[in-house]
Amino acid sequence: AQTVTQSQPEMSVQEAETVTLSCTYDTSESNYYLFWYKQPPSRQMILVIRQEAYKQQNATENRFSVNFQKAAKSFSLKISDSQLGDTAMYFCAFTYTGANSKLTFGKGITLSVRP
Amino acid sequence: DTAVSQTPKYLVTQMGNDKSIKCEQNLGHDTMYWYKQDSKKFLKIMFSYNNKELIINETVPNRFSPKSPDKAHLNLHINSLELGDSAVYFCASSPVQYGLDIDTQYFGPGTRLTVL
Numbered sequence: 001a002q003t004v005t006q007s008q009p010e011m012s013v014q015e016a017e018t019v020t021l022s023c024t025y026d027t028s029e030s031n032y033y034l035f036w037y038k039q040p041p042s043r044q045m046i047l048v049i050r051q052e053a054y055k056q057q058n059a060t061e062n063r064f065s066v067n068f069q070k071a072a073k074s075f076s077l078k079i080s081d082s083q084l085g086d087t088a089m090y091f092c093a094f095t096y097t098g099a100n101s102k103l104t105f106g107k108g109i110t111l112s113v114r115p
Numbered sequence: 116d117t118a119v120s121q122t123p124k125y126l127v128t129q130m131g132n133d134k135s136i137k138c139e140q141n142l143g144h145d146t147m148y149w150y151k152q153d154s155k156k157f158l159k160i161m162f163s164y165n166n167k168e169l170i171i172n173e174t175v176p177n178r179f180s181p182k183s184p185d186k187a188h189l190n191l192h193i194n195s196l197e198l199g200d201s202a203v204y205f206c207a208s209s210p211v212q213y214g215l216d217i218d219t220q221y222f223g224p225g226t227r228l229t230v231l
Contacts (some may be wrong), residue, residue, distance in 0.1 A: 031217070032217065033217050033218075033219075035219065035220075039156075041225075043203060043224070043225045043227075044222070044224050044225070045205060045207075045222035045225070046222075047219060047221070050219055058226075087157060091158065095217050095220075096217060097217045101211070101217060102148070102160045102163060102171055103148075103150075103158075103160065103207075103220055104160075105157070105158040105159070106157075107156070107157055108156050108157075108158075
């Protein structure tokens with residue numbers, strides 16, 4: 001079974017600062033993807049970034065980047081130059097190729113950006 | 116140009132009623148999903164369909180019945196609603212073909228169901 005763990009329930013960061021959200025996962029699969037989704041108060045689930053396990057290079061999307069440590073099964077999200085609009089719940093998620101492939105989510109972390 | 120849409124966005128109903136939530140995607144994706152987000156914000160898959168065929172059924176009570184009339188639509192019908200069914204229900208879609216590859220899932224706006 002695959003598990004995704006987000007151990008920090010909430011974090012706070014000053015606007016324009018950098019923050020890192022942690023995620024670890026456990027799997028015996030070799031071909032998988034990892035995601036970070038953002039859920040603002042509007043409740044819409046928005047894809048932030050995706051990392052394919054076979055890629056050694058860490059994914060980046062503008063101010064968002066990941067630190068993917070495959071051996072350690074760690075997948076953290078770094079948000080640079082934090083903005084008020086980054087205030088949201090962030091979910092780490094995992095999926096793989098297989099008969100019952102599905103997204104497995106962590107419990108999420110609430111990020112507050114302070115003005 | 117909405118990619119994944121759900122109706123209604125809010126649903127308030129009495130215990131024991133039957134209700135449906137509709138989902139449509141215009142992305143041409145092959146696979147669609149239903150997720151439930153509980154009061155603690157935990158997201159868990161309920162069902163997935165690939166080209167109108169049920170692929171995943173995650174130990175959901177049989178009061179919940181998904182129906183996929185075509186690959187662009189996946190509706191969720193709930194019979195005899197209970198207080199514990201109150202949650203936000205998300206539809207999602209993905210271009211993934213069953214068992215062949217993996218790809219990103221795109222989510223609808225969610226339906227907040229409140230059972231009184």
